[in-house]
Amino acid sequence: MLRARNDAGFSLVETLVALAVFAMAGVGLLQLQTYAAQSLARVETRALADMLAQNTLVDIAAARGPPPLGARQQEVSFAARDWRLAISVQATPDPVTRRVSVVVSPPSADAPAAAQAFAFVAAPESAP
Numbered sequence: 201m202l203r204a205r206n207d208a209g210f211s212l213v214e215t216l217v218a219l220a221v222f223a224m225a226g227v228g229l230l231q232l233q234t235y236a237a238q239s240l241a242r243v244e245t246r247a248l249a250d251m252l253a254q255n256t257l258v259d260i261a262a263a264r265g266p267p268p269l270g271a272r273q274q275e276v277s278f279a280a281r282d283w284r285l286a287i288s289v290q291a292t293p294d295p296v297t298r299r300v301s302v303v304v305s306p307p308s309a310d311a312p313a314a315a316q317a318f319a320f321v322a323a324p325e326s327a328p
Contacts, residue, residue, distance in 0.1 A: 251279075252315070257300060257317055267289045271288040284304070
């Protein structure tokens with residue numbers, strides 16, 4: 201009497217092919233997650249740098265007198281990070297108005313600017 205062959209399971213080759221497909225999918229997902237984390241870090245850096253640039257402009261505009269002409273750099277700490285500010289104040293055709301430019305970058309020397317902002321600041325009028 202002949203017995204029927206039982207083909208109910210997977211062969212070793214089929215199992216290895218399935219594992220290879222899942223491994224490639226896992227590597228792809230891991231690379232996607234790494235890219236997403238790097239993008240989030242870049243967005244966070246740019247957002248914080250932009251906030252710092254805007255805050256610096258507000259501080260300059262809120263000062264009592266007009267900012268002095270010229271350029272200066274300073275190191276500041278903001279949001280638990282160190283930043284380099286490059287502040288440039290230029291004269292305009294109007295003698296009481298000045299153009300203020302703020303460039304924010306990480307403190308390393310070769311780092312590109314993370315944010316830049318500018319504003320026109322006028323000297324406050326003296327009270328009569």
